[in-house]
Structure formats: C-alpha cells, structure tokens
Amino acid sequence: MSEERTIELLIGPQHPSSGHMRLYAEVDGDIVVRLRPNIGYVHRTVEKLAETKKYIQIIPLVERPSLADTANHNLGYVLALEKLLGIEAPPRAQYLRTILAEMNRIHSHFYGLGIHGIMLGSSTIFMWGFADREIMIEMAQRLTGARLTYSYIIPGGVRRDLPQGFEDEMEKALRYIERRLKDYGKLFLRNPVTRARLEGVGVLKKEDAIKLGIVGPNLRASGVPYDVRKVQPYCAYPELEFDVAVREEGDSMARVLVRVEEIRQSMRIIRQVLKQIPDGPILSENYLKMIPPKWKEFVEKKGRIKFPAIMANLRPPKGEAFSRVEAARGELVYYIVSDGSVTPYRLRMVTPSFRNVVLFEHLIQGCRVADIPAIYGSLDYFPPEADR
Amino acid sequence: MVCGMNGVTLIGNLEESARKAVQWLVNKTPIRGIRDWGIAFSLWPVHFTTACCGAEFAATSAPRFDVERMGFLPFVAPRQTNLMLIEGTLTRKMAKAAVWVYEQMPDPKFVVAMGACAIDGGIFWNSYNIVRPKDILPVEIYIPGCPPRPEAVARAIIMLQKRIRRGEAVGLKF
Numbered sequence: 001m002s003e004e005r006t007i008e009l010l011i012g013p014q015h016p017s018s019g020h021m022r023l024y025a026e027v028d029g030d031i032v033v034r035l036r037p038n039i040g041y042v043h044r045t046v047e048k049l050a051e052t053k054k055y056i057q058i059i060p061l062v063e064r065p066s067l068a069d070t071a072n073h074n075l076g077y078v079l080a081l082e083k084l085l086g087i088e089a090p091p092r093a094q095y096l097r098t099i100l101a102e103m104n105r106i107h108s109h110f111y112g113l114g115i116h117g118i119m120l121g122s123s124t125i126f127m128w129g130f131a132d133r134e135i136m137i138e139m140a141q142r143l144t145g146a147r148l149t150y151s152y153i154i155p156g157g158v159r160r161d162l163p164q165g166f167e168d169e170m171e172k173a174l175r176y177i178e179r180r181l182k183d184y185g186k187l188f189l190r191n192p193v194t195r196a197r198l199e200g201v202g203v204l205k206k207e208d209a210i211k212l213g214i215v216g217p218n219l220r221a222s223g224v225p226y227d228v229r230k231v232q233p234y235c236a237y238p239e240l241e242f243d244v245a246v247r248e249e250g251d252s253m254a255r256v257l258v259r260v261e262e263i264r265q266s267m268r269i270i271r272q273v274l275k276q277i278p279d280g281p282i283l284s285e286n287y288l289k290m291i292p293p294k295w296k297e298f299v300e301k302k303g304r305i306k307f308p309a310i311m312a313n314l315r316p317p318k319g320e321a322f323s324r325v326e327a328a329r330g331e332l333v334y335y336i337v338s339d340g341s342v343t344p345y346r347l348r349m350v351t352p353s354f355r356n357v358v359l360f361e362h363l364i365q366g367c368r369v370a371d372i373p374a375i376y377g378s379l380d381y382f383p384p385e386a387d388r
Numbered sequence: 389m390v391c392g393m394n395g396v397t398l399i400g401n402l403e404e405s406a407r408k409a410v411q412w413l414v415n416k417t418p419i420r421g422i423r424d425w426g427i428a429f430s431l432w433p434v435h436f437t438t439a440c441c442g443a444e445f446a447a448t449s450a451p452r453f454d455v456e457r458m459g460f461l462p463f464v465a466p467r468q469t470n471l472m473l474i475e476g477t478l479t480r481k482m483a484k485a486a487v488w489v490y491e492q493m494p495d496p497k498f499v500v501a502m503g504a505c506a507i508d509g510g511i512f513w514n515s516y517n518i519v520r521p522k523d524i525l526p527v528e529i530y531i532p533g534c535p536p537r538p539e540a541v542a543r544a545i546i547m548l549q550k551r552i553r554r555g556e557a558v559g560l561k562f
Contacts (some may be wrong), residue, residue, distance in 0.1 A: 012491050013436075013485045014434065014435065014436045015435070015464065015484065016465075018441070020437055020438070020442075020482075040479075040481055041479060041481050041482045041485070042440070042477070042479060042482070043479055043481070043517055044477050044512050044515055044517060044518065045512070045515045045516055045517050046478060048515075048516070049512065049514065049515055050513075052514060059550050060511060061511055064440055064511060064534075065440070065442045066440075067440035067441075067444075067535060068443050111443065111446075114446070114450075115446075127450060127451050130446060130447060130450030130451065130452075131450060131451040131452060133445070133447075133450075134450070134452045137447075147444075147535075147537060148443065148444065148535060149534065149535065251400070284449075307448060335432070335479075384439055384440045
C-alpha cells in the first residue's frame, strides 16, 4: 500500500505580499516538490478592449496593467504607434521621454525592493523603499502632473516641457537617493539575515535563463548582459553613457543587487540627460502646425501641449508595427496591426512579468517553504502586468 | 426551559434571552458609544490586493502618508480584520476570492471600494471579465480616482470613522 507523501499547500490569492495570484505548492515535509503559479486573477482584457478604443485612448489603457511602471508602457505603445504613423518626435521630446522612463525605473525598483522587504518580514525595508520611492514620484509629478499614471508621452512628442528649476530639484533628489542607497547597503544588502535568506537561494543558471526566455534584471542577474537599451537603442539612449548591470551568481541576492545597480545607472542617465538636453519644440512639427494660432501662443509660453484636433481621430495607414523597450521588469514588446480605421485591428503586448512567471515553477522546485517568499520577492513580479 | 433562582421561576429560552439582553445593552448609549469609538480607531484592512490600485494602497500605509496614525494597519489574516478595501478592478476570478475573504471576516465589517473600476468599471467598463463590487458586497464608501491619491484613501478612512461613530455604517447593522 503506497502512502501519499506530499500535501498540497495553497498560497493566496489573499496573502501578505503583492497579492493577485495563487501558488499551488506540493510539499514533502518542508521541501517544495512542485510549485504551480495560478495566474489570471487580474486579467482585465486590455488587448481586447484596445480594439474598441481610439489610438489616443489606448495610452491610458496600456498604463493600467503596470501601475508601478507606467512610463515605459506608455513609451512602448507610442513608439509602435509612431512607426505606424510615420512620424518622429523632436530631439528634446526624446530626451524628456528618456528622463521620465528612467525616473519610473527608479521608483519601480524601489517598489520592488519594498515589496521584497515585506515578504522577507523586514518592515523597515518596506517603509524605506516606499518612502524613497515617493521622492521620484514627486519629481515625476512636477514634470507630468500625475503621481503614477502620467500619460505623458503622446504620438509625436510629450505633453509638457521641463518645469522651472527642475534640474536643481532633481540634483537634490538624486543626491538624497545616493545617500540613501549607502544606508540600504548597510541595513539590508549586507545584513547577515538578508544574506542568509537570499544568497544561494533560487539559483538561475545562465543556460536555463536563456532557454526559458527570461528578460530584464532576472536575466542580467544570471550573467547575460542583454538590455534593449543597448541592443536596439531607442529615444535618447544611443547618445547616453551607461553600463548594463550584470552579475554572475544568478541567485536571489544577485537579482536584488542588479536592481540596486540599475537605480545607480538610471541616476547617471538622468544627470546626463539634464546636462545634454537640447532646446527645441517638444512636439513633432507635423502636429505643431495643426494647433490653432491662439493655442500655439499658450503652448510656446507655458510649455504645455494643447492637443491638435487630429489626435482625436488618428488614422494610421494599413500595416503593422512592432516596438520594444526595456521596462523596469524587462523587455516589453508592443505589436499593433492597423486596418486604416480609428481603432487598431489588434494590439498585442508581451509583458516582462508574463515572461518571467515561468520562473516560479523553475526556481522554487526543491526549495524550502520559507524560501518561497524570498524567491517570489526577488523576481519583482507584478501580476496585473502579467495578466493584462 | 424552566429555571429557578431565589424563589423566582423563569420560563423560556434563557440563552436566547440573555443574548437579546446583551444586544440591547450593547446598543444602549454609553456602551454603544464606547464600542463605536473602539471600532472607528481600529480599522484593520485585510491584505487583499485585487488590482493595480494596490500600489497606491501600499503608498497610503507607507511613511509619507502614514495612515497607521488613524489606526489603519493592513493585516494578513482575514480573521483578525474588519475592513476590506476593494483595490481597483474586481475580475470574475478575484470576485470569488473577495466574497470568500469577506465571509471569513468577523462582524462588524466594512467594505470600501477604491478606484474608478470599483465604482462602475472605470476604463474597463466594457470588459468581459470584470464584476462591480456593489453587486456582491455591501460597499460603504467609494473612492473616485484612477488610481485615487493616497490622500483620498486617508480621507475615506476618516469618513468611515465618522460614519461608524454616528452609527450610520452599513456594517454595524449586522
């Protein structure tokens, strides 16, 4: 008579971390034999809804799946749309897009760090991560007027110019974050408890990472220097100097350290952007000439775009366009098929979180139950982004 | 049931009568005021994240906005909580879990719907996979916004506290 050795442990969808998903863990004693993620709790049919909305209305829609990383989603969609429309943003707008994308990367990584802290049972890191995230959110609010959902990047340019005194404020904010990152090193990254829980846990080998199609910091922590900003540069990235954060270990600690290093690189990019940013218009000449003369004065004086009427009914020619950007969680792909009408025929978004969800099953196999949150947090998985 | 003490004989269901007497007493002025004061300043939401508004919900309990000073502390287990925040869109799959978690919470319990999606669908109003929270749960307060700012969430908590202390909250009637 054979005896059942394993029991099934259900974690979620109501659990003390980021929520939105359920994990079926098959445990034998304290060892996880198999773990199956049950996704789809936040499937809100973004792709299908995009077929019913006009092109300009899709900008807020594609931001919603990834609320922690809205600027990069916005950017990815607009880049694909611009390819369809055959227009290009002026250089100043390209730089402004870059700065917002990097600011968003910083606060998204702090978000991930905070959530990871709460999964490890370290409330201090949750509090610190979320407090320091607010610095960048506040700066983004000065630039765009919104806390998280910016809708800042529009076809042909951006919505607003840099506000007065933004450079000085940003320098202050960056210096503050630099100082704080040293404290993070002391309190969290070099803390013996953190190291004991993260080092050597959930090791992702280089070959496996490539075979499974992992993207973003999770891939770079396994020693693959793949970054879309370097491989296929977009916006102002070709003119900027930055390093791709890579680590060889591939464990949970490496994934956290890669994110912290990326925060440093993003700060470096922001400093360069603010130094090199060229003067000029922030909206493509094609659209700028369509703004009525009365509003044009306002646009030039205030540095805020009044949408030309054509934006309401953008009709890209028949065809398809594809764009990819490096979002905070990895490579993000947008694919739009247009049939010449005011709504897209099909919009496909391949989100980094969805490509990383396979890691749950792969990494947690053979680990202890207490390692589940340690690995889960280190993946920086954002369920609404995966489920769309 | 017949019960006698000190020469007085009581007839009827003693347990039932005692329960009614306690309920009557608790709903009388001094005790009721104290009870509602206690409930108002110990609103512990269950850590149940339904959609993307959870990012702003987390920011609400983080240092900058710090709603813990109002006695609002997100907690893990539904059995020890009395407030449920529907954070944004409620999908069909999540709605089952939401009702499940709500049923596990002890009385009195309150529901706050956060975000435009929780009011009437918001940007996802024509999606095939969403549920309006008002159809499945007794919602106390709606917070508009997409996503609502943390200040709005803090304000909703203060409004809920006022409603509880005035005895108007739906959750108190059960």
